[in-house]
Amino acid sequence: MRATNYLQSADVMSESASISARTPMPTLCYSFFAVVLAIASTESAFSRELPAFPGAEGYGAAARGGRGGRVIAVTNLHESGPGSLRAAIEAKGPRIVVFRVAGTIDSKGKRFSIKNDNITIAGQTAPGDGICLKGDLALNANDVVIRYIRVRPDPVSREVDAIFGRYKKNIILDHVSTSWSSDEVLSVYHNEYVTIQWCLISEACAKGDSGHRFGGIWGNNFGTYHHNLIAHNDSRNPRWASGCGYNDYRNNVIYNWGYESCYGGEARQKGDRRNPLIEHSTINMLANYYKPGPATRSEVKDHVAKPSSRCEGDSGSWHVARNHVHGFPKVTTDNWLGVKGNRFKRLTEPWDAMPIKQQSAEEAYEAVLVHAGCSFPNRDSIDARIVEEVRTGTATFGASGIITTPNDVGGWPKLKSAEPPADTDEDGMPDDWEKAHDLNPDDASDATEDRDDDGYTNIEEYVNGLVTDAASAFSQ
Ligand SMILES: [Ca+2]
Ligand SMILES: [Ca+2]
Ligand SMILES: [Ca+2]
Ligand SMILES: [Ca+2]
Numbered sequence: 001m002r003a004t005n006y007l008q009s010a011d012v013m014s015e016s017a018s019i020s021a022r023t024p025m026p027t028l029c030y031s032f033f034a035v036v037l038a039i040a041s042t043e044s045a046f047s048r049e050l051p052a053f054p055g056a057e058g059y060g061a062a063a064r065g066g067r068g069g070r071v072i073a074v075t076n077l078h079e080s081g082p083g084s085l086r087a088a089i090e091a092k093g094p095r096i097v098v099f100r101v102a103g104t105i106d107s108k109g110k111r112f113s114i115k116n117d118n119i120t121i122a123g124q125t126a127p128g129d130g131i132c133l134k135g136d137l138a139l140n141a142n143d144v145v146i147r148y149i150r151v152r153p154d155p156v157s158r159e160v161d162a163i164f165g166r167y168k169k170n171i172i173l174d175h176v177s178t179s180w181s182s183d184e185v186l187s188v189y190h191n192e193y194v195t196i197q198w199c200l201i202s203e204a205c206a207k208g209d210s211g212h213r214f215g216g217i218w219g220n221n222f223g224t225y226h227h228n229l230i231a232h233n234d235s236r237n238p239r240w241a242s243g244c245g246y247n248d249y250r251n252n253v254i255y256n257w258g259y260e261s262c263y264g265g266e267a268r269q270k271g272d273r274r275n276p277l278i279e280h281s282t283i284n285m286l287a288n289y290y291k292p293g294p295a296t297r298s299e300v301k302d303h304v305a306k307p308s309s310r311c312e313g314d315s316g317s318w319h320v321a322r323n324h325v326h327g328f329p330k331v332t333t334d335n336w337l338g339v340k341g342n343r344f345k346r347l348t349e350p351w352d353a354m355p356i357k358q359q360s361a362e363e364a365y366e367a368v369l370v371h372a373g374c375s376f377p378n379r380d381s382i383d384a385r386i387v388e389e390v391r392t393g394t395a396t397f398g399a400s401g402i403i404t405t406p407n408d409v410g411g412w413p414k415l416k417s418a419e420p421p422a423d424t425d426e427d428g429m430p431d432d433w434e435k436a437h438d439l440n441p442d443d444a445s446d447a448t449e450d451r452d453d454d455g456y457t458n459i460e461e462y463v464n465g466l467v468t469d470a471a472s473a474f475s476q
Pocket of ligand 1: 160161164183184187
């Protein structure tokens with residue numbers, strides 16, 4: 001099923017084409033149409049059909065991010081001010097954020113909030129050990145592309161989700177590591193056209209001694225979630241939002257949930273503010289890998305999901321198949337045995353979602369453990385430990401892996417910085433890379449040009465080329 005906004009340009013074009021075919025027109029008018037068609041076609045290729053980056057998959061993949069906008073370099077780790085991440089985030093207009101420094105950026109308890117549309121945050125450009133935000137990040141904008149950062153807030157200051165976003169569209173999160181919230185770790189729901197891929201969602205903390213140690217609320221009308229690792233959270237792994245629309249969840253790894261794996265997915269949201277309302281939840285959960293751990297209560301170890309409804313007619317529609325439930329061969333063979341309760345409608349076939357490069361649950365388990373999270377240039381000690389715990393079926397800290405504060409696991413790891421590559425004209429592309437690609441290291445205007453006319457601007461080619469396309473890595 002294709003989303004309507006992918007089709008707008010095509011619809012306009014076919015309408016124009018049929019008018020021009022039916023109606024004899026003077027040459028001048030025809031040329032005008034040809035130009036309009038050419039522009040419409042370029043616009044379509046540039047903004048909607050081109051993936052945000054090679055390896056971007058699913059409904060958020062067409063997010064434009066900061067393409068064509070200015071390059072803003074983060075040059076220090078300050079909480080705010082010139083050269084800070086906050087200044088880059090709060091800037092207006094399309095922008096591609098690159099990093100000339102690595103380390104932990106302490107927000108001093110003040111939320112990082114993206115309020116202006118069209119931003120790409122290219123964490124993979126950071127030298128050394130890369131970037132960690134010690135603070136929470138809100139996505140209050142459209143066309144957002146975020147790659148290769150860590151978001152680990154201090155949950156003591158107030159109730160926080162590491163990443164939160166609602167009511168927007170065209171968002172893709174790729175290789176982002178999140179942890180240590182006091183509500184959910186990563187909650188992105190009631191948006192449209194969203195992909196969350198190759199992210200690591202772990203170690204929800206508590207507000208005080210008890211409370212919400214939750215993975216996330218997910219569910220966006222046309223949402224894709226694949227190859228994420230969700231580990232060491234009590235529940236909401238994830239919680240599907242009420243009235244979440246069409247969602248496709250594949251090839252994720254879920255480890256060491258506490259008292260519930262996944263639930264939710266009611267048809268309607270109470271007090272829904274969206275217009276038009278979305279009054280269904282239609283959910284595919286395919287080829288995911290469930291591995292209960294030491295914190296997983298015995299009565300929920302075989303739970304793939306426990307769908308919710310609040311009243312008659314409030315059930316969502318679920319298709320659940322080909323998931324592997326570690327230690328439960330019967331549930332692995334017949335996944336419906338792991339879908340608990342009766343508050344759902346069973347879909348015998350998945351809804352027709354945009355395809356991804358799909359693997360079996362067992363293959364996805366291996367790929368996720370290698371690639372998920374902020375794995376370039378290397379994982380930090382938090383993610384490295386969590387991946388090892390998943391692999392060995394263990395937990396090191398807290399109550400069998402369920403923790404209360406970041407102090408339980410040693411807090412924010414030290415991230416080494418390093419000298420960034422020389423970039424004389426400060427356009428985000430290093431001198432050496434520019435020379436190797438016939439660009440001008442003394443002219444910043446070439447960053448937004450497209451030397452090979454493939455739709456990706458030169459600066460995008462530089463930032464995309466730094467990292468492996470994880471999907472291609474396993475499909476070759
Ligand atoms: Ca929340
Ligand atoms: Ca340059
Ligand atoms: Ca240049
Ligand atoms: Ca190009």
